[in-house]
Amino acid sequence: MESPRRVQQMLVVPPEVQRWPTLLSPNEVNQIADRLGHIGDFKDIKSDGYLVEALVHLWDPTCSSFRVGKREMTITIEEVAGFLNLPIQGTAVVLPLVSNKVEFCRFTGLKESVLQGADQNIEAKFLFDRFALRDGFERHRGDFSFTSKEAWDRKRVWVYGLVMTGTYFFPRKDKKIAFKLTRILYDLFLGINGRPCSIIPTILADIFIACTTCQKGKKFFCGSNLILHIWGMEHFMRRPAISSSLPMFAYNWITTHHKRINRDSFPRNAAEFVDFLKNLTDQNIRWVLDWTDCTKPVLRTQASEFILLLGTQGITAYVPKRFLRQLGRTQEIPPVFDMSEVTIIFNWGMCPNQIPMKDRIIDAWVTLSDDVSFRYIPELQQKGLKTPQYEDWVTKFATSGQLDGPVEEIERLKAIIELKDREVLQLKQSVEVHKGKAEENKRLYEEERERRQEMKRKCGELYDQAERVKRPYARETKDSVLDRLKNFGDLVRNRLRDMM
Numbered sequence: 084m085e086s087p088r089r090v091q092q093m094l095v096v097p098p099e100v101q102r103w104p105t106l107l108s109p110n111e112v113n114q115i116a117d118r119l120g121h122i123g124d125f126k127d128i129k130s131d132g133y134l135v136e137a138l139v140h141l142w143d144p145t146c147s148s149f150r151v152g153k154r155e156m157t158i159t160i161e162e163v164a165g166f167l168n169l170p171i172q173g174t175a176v177v178l179p180l181v182s183n184k185v186e187f188c189r190f191t192g193l194k195e196s197v198l199q200g201a202d203q204n205i206e207a208k209f210l211f212d213r214f215a216l217r218d219g220f221e222r223h224r225g226d227f228s229f230t231s232k233e234a235w236d237r238k239r240v241w242v243y244g245l246v247m248t249g250t251y252f253f254p255r256k257d258k259k260i261a262f263k264l265t266r267i268l269y270d271l272f273l274g275i276n277g278r279p280c281s282i283i284p285t286i287l288a289d290i291f292i293a294c295t296t297c298q299k300g301k302k303f304f305c306g307s308n309l310i311l312h313i314w315g316m317e318h319f320m321r322r323p324a325i326s327s328s329l330p331m332f333a334y335n336w337i338t339t340h341h342k343r344i345n346r347d348s349f350p351r352n353a354a355e356f357v358d359f360l361k362n363l364t365d366q367n368i369r370w371v372l373d374w375t376d377c378t379k380p381v382l383r384t385q386a387s388e389f390i391l392l393l394g395t396q397g398i399t400a401y402v403p404k405r406f407l408r409q410l411g412r413t414q415e416i417p418p419v420f421d422m423s424e425v426t427i428i429f430n431w432g433m434c435p436n437q438i439p440m441k442d443r444i445i446d447a448w449v450t451l452s453d454d455v456s457f458r459y460i461p462e463l464q465q466k467g468l469k470t471p472q473y474e475d476w477v478t479k480f481a482t483s484g485q486l487d488g489p490v491e492e493i494e495r496l497k498a499i500i501e502l503k504d505r506e507v508l509q510l511k512q513s514v515e516v517h518k519g520k521a522e523e524n525k526r527l528y529e530e531e532r533e534r535r536q537e538m539k540r541k542c543g544e545l546y547d548q549a550e551r552v553k554r555p556y557a558r559e560t561k562d563s564v565l566d567r568l569k570n571f572g573d574l575v576r577n578r579l580r581d582m583m
Contacts, residue, residue, distance in 0.1 A: 087356075093250065096250055096251075097208065101126040102211075106216065124337040128309050133350065134316065140353070143155075144298070146401075151319075156368075156409065159409055160451075161410065162372055166372070168334070173278070174448075175274070175275040175276070182262050182266045192234060193227060207246050245268050248268065251310075254305070256303040284393060288395075290311055291306075292426070295423075306394075343373075382404055384451055390403065391443060391444045393444050395429075398427040400425050413457075413469060414470065415472070415473050416472055439503065440500070549571070
């Protein structure tokens with residue numbers, strides 16, 4: 084029996100976060116649900132973390148998939164979008180640029196002076212006391228930069244969304260709310276260039292990157308462990324007696340999750356979960372989740388067979404055609420790319436202002452498309468069908484690792500990254516050159532200033548001597564006057580020569 088690495092997760096949320104959704108009106112809840120799904124209902128999800136630890140152990144970062152026996156499975160865009168009841172098509176991708184305290188205060192309406200000592204994050208309870216409770220505005224009126232109750236009502240919904248997002252989608256080990264998420268919420272509430280934004284790729288990217296970093300030794304799962312937990316439970320632990328005719332849209336899949344799970348003979352730890360998953364048969368897997376819209380799934384972009392995903396922790400990608408069975412289609416041999424080649428993990432979990440491959444990521448999201456060559460047959464969607472060629476291929480893949488495949492696109496991306504690196508290096512070198520020139524110019528300026536000061540001093544001395552020359556001495560002869568004037572002229576000529 085294998086022993087997966089222990090992974091710390093957000094398993095117990097602060098009591099204020101659990102209570103907050105109960106204090107909102109239905110209208111306020113719907114405002115958030117339109118952008119984040121029924122996120123407040125995650126408070127009812129119970130997890131011991133063992134399934135997530137097992138999935139991290141089975142994660143393959145080269146193809147962004149979980150190795151469940153000889154099968155490849157992953158969380159898809161459709162699965163996250165359907166679970167949260169959020170749209171994909173027609174949305175703009177969120178750019179999770181890091182926000183600071185100033186932007187956080189502008190977003191919440193809090194004064195900077197009340198956040199002394201908080202530079203990058205804040206306790207959820209601090210925000211709960213000021214925005215969740217109905218008397219929060221009256222009790223803490225002096226903490227706000229606005230003066231009207233109407234402004235507080237509007238900000239109250241925004242701050243609730245920020246706290247829920249920072250708890251369930253992008254958690255921190257210390258359970259605080261990160262200021263860096265402010266820009267994401269701005270995009271979600273205000274849109275980009277008149278288009279609504281989607282948080283789906285951001286969630287998916289952080290889950291993938293968390294699996295990769297935890298497998299490498301990082302202790303805390305920095306993605307949405309609860310979404311990964313629910314995904315695994317619904318695929319591998321679903322009760323067969325549940326009706327398959329559940330509504331596709333406007334159904335709360337979060338609060339009803341526990342009704343669909345079979346808890347008989349439940350694995351007791353992560354190692355047992357690993358063995359359980361490896362020994363599953365195709366018939367034991369719920370291939371298409373109840374909420375997955377298979378009619379027109381994302382299978383590629385206009386320019387690529389893989390989907391680039393930008394998260395708060397980095398950039399990664401996945402190839403949808405490796406997971407056709409989860410989209411109600413027959414699995415064939417997919418395009419092969421090494422996803423680790425395009426995975427970039429941000430330093431300190433901070434998205435840089437100059438996002439690598441930014442234009443390519445944006446273009447990919449607006450050109451998501453289906454592939455009509457892969458036919459969808461609803462009656463066969465739970466069969467997990469595959470071609471014999473694929474079965475031979477995946478068996479060979481499982482034993483030999485990454486297979487040869489088209490690498491031109493990977494090479495192009497690597498070339499783009501290398502070009503950007505060279506541009507950055509050239510900019511640094513240019514800065515050093517200009518810095519040296521600036522220091523040289525400063526030195527020349529100081530020397531010129533000193534020379535001018537010396538010239539002013541000598542001119543002053545000449546002026547004083549000229550004044551004395553104009554005054555004749557008592558009983559001075561004409562020859563003496565001429566000699567004195569001649570000597571003064573020589574002195575002036577010598578001084579002028581020195582100053583040239």
